[in-house]
Amino acid sequence: MDSIYIYSILSMGGIGAILALGLGLAAKKFHVEVDERIKEVEKVLPGANCGACGYAGCSSFAEAVIKGDAEINGCPVGGNEVAEKIAEILGVQEETNETVKAQLLCSGGIKETKKISEYHGIETCKAVNSINGGTKSCQYACLGYGDCEEACPFDAIEMSDNGLPIIDKEKCTGCGKCVKACPQNIIILAPEDKLNHIRCSSHEPGKVVSKICEVGCIGCSLCVKTCPVDAIKMEDNLAVIDYDKCINCGLCSEKCPTGTIEFNGRLIEKVVITDQCVGCTRCAKACPVNAIEGELKKVHEIDQNKCVQCGLCYDVCKVDGAIEVTYKE
Amino acid sequence: MNNKQLIVTSNPHIKDSTSVEDIMWTVVFALVPAVLAATYFFGLRALLVIAVSIIGAVITEYIFLKIRKKEIVIDDGSAVLTGLLLALTLPPSIPLWTAFLGSVVAIGLGKQVFGGLGYNPFNPALVGRAFLTASYPVLMTTWVLDGTSTATPLSYISNGELIEIWDLFIGNIGGSLGETSALALLLGAAYLIYKGYINWRIPTGMISSVIVISFLAGANPITHIFAGGLIIGAFYMATDMVTSPVTKKARWVFGIGAGLLVAIIRLWGGYPEGVMYSILLMNTTVPLLDRYLKPKTLGVAE
Amino acid sequence: METKISKLVITLTVIGIISAIALSFVYQWTTPYIEKHQAEAQKKAINAVLPQAEEVKEVEKEGQTFYEGYDSNGNRIGVAMNASGPGYQNVIELMIGVNINADKIYAIKILSHEETPGLGARINGDEFKSNFVDKEFGDYDVVKRQAKTEMEVEAIAGATISSKSVTSIVENAVKQIESAYGGGA
């Protein structure tokens, strides 16, 4: 065998052996307990590294989820599907109904509100906002220059001819970029399954509001009184809804004299309890107006005079067909 | 909605009605003496080179705007100015097609690919010139005066030969079309400073640092000011509104930095002339300078 | 998860050894060809600068390799050497052949350079290299016009630095040859 073979085998083999030894020792010595779940979470993420979650990329989001810094459903792109998978990895029951969507708390577009001044300058809401709350008569109103449209990474927001952003619920991922972009703070993230929204953010007294906006909250408190579950409160002349309590009955929307409250569901016409009722008393306990009476294990009855058609009893009833609801057209 | 409404604007408040058009055409107008001087010293061919360069710039601007489906804003004069400035940095003997190509590159690669007027990080005319210098080094370094090939003042200096300061000042010397006559350039520059269209800090910083360094290095500062492209560079190119800083401090740093680079390249570098590269190099620092040399905001908590 | 260190060592060593064997084989196979090409290139370069030499001898003097050229009668007609120095962008390497009997340069040949194409790269052109053909030993001046005296070298237009670099490499090489062979003797 030639000397060149010997030398090269010795040098290359030797270098290989020494390097591997070094690496092996280093791997032992500097061994970091890496949570295996981080990799697993990373695998189920979309891998687009888009940053919509607010982290540097999918892997840092995965890390944050494992640490508990980020929510399971924090990936707006992956949506529910990914959230479920992550929940599986973490062994946590994924909280359903967690998905949120952006909601605009103003319906005072160009038609509904008065314009009191003419703006010349950089055409962004931020710039307009810096001069005394905008050009509209209502200083809480949407400025209409579309900063949210610009900020939305998913093209879910489009400015309407009326100067208000229209949020496409299909495209909205609840990432919250528009919430941050809006200088008026009139966009919020609300649970997707809640159907009542008070589309006004004005804290002006009712007198002022009724002068400057056709659809603003005048602070009449009718909704507060109507709400069977006390989900609406008056805060400084403005009705504010507590989405945790809201039961989607839509009564507030019906009562609202200015049409400020929007309701996207169906209104209940009448609720009756059929003889399928097994008398479990759940509905009676749930009724906010004590309109249901009945003894245990006996068919219950609804006092139609008291009933406000909120449908809460229907929601809690565990027996199919025991409560029947007819909806309004 | 006919009742008059209060007009409100957010800052920055525009104080006067000067438009991009006004500025561009005024600068073009300010360069007329330089064009005349070039024609006087180099003959009608100088005019031809300038015309071709401007036509190239305007055509390219038109085509790019058309492709990008933008409003055709050729009459704002910015493409004309780029073409003119480029032409003034070219040697008089340059073939016409080279001048044309240079202005195509200046507008295409220097300006439109970045998004058009206002978005380009580099001075378009200098991008065009840098492209030509790299592409056609021989054509770009052949200087002709009175029909004979001559060296430029800066090459004379590096050869240790003497030249008349007066010739340098009025421009009776070999060199690029517009850079030779300091007198003509200064006339236009004075007008622009008077109108407030160019800022005095950048040229002052640039020229004074060239003076200081060349004096310290034992060279004749006066020749260094009037030779080469320092005057046209300092007054017309380094001050380009798009590619120079906006804050006062940053303008000083920009000017002095460019002057330092000019002196270093001229005295110790491989090229006899460094104005082009020094301005292009300083262009890259503009966003950084503007960011870190902001004036203090009053009334804001630290 | 944990891999035994012995396994790491064995894997990497085995790969190293296999690579070593394969490369040694290829090395042995290709070396003769490579050397042949290099020798040919060297010979070509020497022939270019010592055109009349029939036979070339390699001589070590003062830590430098010289190539002595002899004509068919066995007379030493010239010496060639490799010389290099900084150019505009990178080192310029050239071969120079001189007539030590007449203190004159025969010719130079640029072996490698990275000068600007179209400008400095013209140091490889005959027009520039002819500057040195039959030039007397001495200190040269690089001028930007037609060379008028023997000691002037005409620079390439727009490539003064490259021209000066080559000239100074030639000057240094000439001095080295002079000192090795007793200049002017």
Place this chain on the structure above:
Amino acid sequence: MFKKILYDFKNGLWRENPIIVLVIGMCPTLAVTNTVQNGLAMGIATSFVLLSSEIVISLFKKFIPNNVRIPSFILIIATFVTFTDFFLKAFFPDIASSLSLFIPLIVVNCLILGRQEAFASKNPTRRAIADALGMGIGFTWVLVLLSAVRELLGMGSIFGLTILGSWYQPMVIMILPAGAFISLGVLVGFMNVLKRRGN
């Protein structure tokens, strides 16, 4: 199965072309594409190294522990690169001297190591071969196209043969590094336009 292999092969040609889409392996792309001869030789040399190392690594992937994965890959790649270097020097000395140190630099071309990590170490050998061929050819055709443009504009020739006559003033910038950036930028932009049209 055949369909999958065809997909892997076509992947590198266009959809995930290493240069114009993945934008990896930029060092040779920018450095050696000044003549078609260099571009072609570099493309072939890189493809050869890519193919051989993908085969070897996909064959032995099970034996290589994760901890010494990268040194092993590099060692295998370096072996083939050294082989290529010797081979070119022995039989194509002109090409070897004009590519000079860019051949040894193939070792650190991230296209090669990248494909080992991303593909060869996870997939069966037949798919690795398809991937290597696709990527290699994809790499080569872009290099050749780029170098053709640069040589034509910068020297007026293709493969050293003068195409544009003596009337043509060579655009020196095209054979300088700056020209590589400019032409690569234009090429990538152009390809993006084509892609958008295609979709």
